[in-house]
Amino acid sequence: MNVPSDVTTDVTEAYHLPDLDYSGYEKLIIQEHGPVYVCSFNDPGNLNAMSYAQMSEFNDFLTKVRWDTRCRAIVLTGEGRSFCAGFNLKDLALDPPDDMGRIQRDFYVMQRMCSEQIVNLRKLEQPVIGALKGYAVGGGLSLACSCDLRILGESFRMNAGYLTIGYTGTDMGGAYYLPKIVGYARAAEILMTGRRFGARQLAEWGFASAVVPDDQVLPEALALAQEIADGTAPFGLRLTREALLASLDGTSFEAVIKLENRNQVLAANTQDGINGVIGMRDRSPIVFENK
Template identity: 40%
Template sequence: MTDYKTLIIEKKDGVDWVTMNRPDALNAMNRQLVDDLQDYFGKLYTDHSVRVVVLRGAGRAFCAGLDLKERSNTPDAANGASPQAGLVSQRRISEIVMRMRRCPQPIISLVHGPACGGGFALALASDIRIAGKSARMNAAFIRIGLSACDIGVSYFLPRLVGVSVASELMMTGRFINAARAERVGLVSEVVEDDALEEAVKPYLEEMLTTSPLGLRLTKECLNMSVDAGSLEAAVAMEDRNQILCAQTNDFREGIGAFLGKRKPAFTNS
């Protein structure tokens, strides 16, 4: 899949600007959007031409969650679906966030308007979140008779905000607005909605001045260190990263640029 029906991909200087494009449905995740997101993030693992991904939504929302009007998206007993079919459908959706974490590129989400349910999960699975003032996020699943533990939310949310705040949000389904999200560390900053694109540019500029290998290995090591069983396990991964990076031409270029007080010109070699 190279031409997506529900995603707009703009490639600029090593950055993929990925826009979920179902504005009339608040970018709710129908079957096509699920397939497009799964395919896109799956292909990133071996695509080293992409250094950073910016994820956003068209129109008035980031993503309003699963499209409940498309019942084929939610196989249940009322539709005559078996548990086996339900698990297959469920994994199609949850696979998206696993691929987001597996891909080596940092993902920055620009969140405005509703980011509910599955949309909340997409934001949580990103590496960095910047919120517009209109952002409203919640674990909407529990409000429709399901568990709030869905699409990785029970994994990501307590690691980002702590168990107490995560329990509050997940057990009530209540919304968290942009200002509180910033206070509890869920988002890095809050800006006016129309300033989101400008707000992300300093992050991109700084990431793109790092070495490609160093940036990829930093995301990988952070992922593993979050779940590391000990300090020794985390340090072992860090040591591996540093020795790998130190063997590259980019490391020599980085040292030369630092000593020469100039911007480095990394070549990913």
């Protein structure tokens, strides 16, 4: 096809998509392993506790990467010996800006910035695999819960830390996700006691796909993400995640069936869907091109 000289061929510019540049972060490290992106919280000296800078960068990454057709799966992890130890207390101690009081700051800036991370994770079209070791406390617990799949290191410990300092045990979607993952009673035990729960116990409750030595957490999560990315059509995978997440919302049986019907017909009539059937019939390699 001949494109007029005055028409841009840059997809990001043509469709007014965000600039998909992930190189300017200080509190995040983004590594691309082909179709699998690894997003690492990068504040190991503070156990990757959530600072304003880290949350702002993470929200920026999540907003961009959902549009990134090169990315088929995301591994979420933390640098050093901890995944995320809740909110950064140094930032919590900061005085509010001159144009707002402490309550206004806590609600309009801090709490919303915290919760937007979970909202933006939910909006992703790529599956998220957590490669988790060390501490997941408070908001770190909620980030762990928001992953679609989790690989835990033997050192992994999780608790609702805010409950023990006078706050609530539920924050950033924890009360939404955790009962659906481990059941109401077990979620209540985690969120109402403030006790630390280890990797083996959590795996027995269905929280994790596997528990491995700490040095194998990232390789195992990468292998799982690569398996998902290599073995599925991008569009079909995204529609599958959409249906799974819809089912968490208490959607009726009939509504889920209708959504599945719509998604299956859409996927079956893509070029990837057609090529997949031909490849299965002819026992030939199937190459997915997101078309």
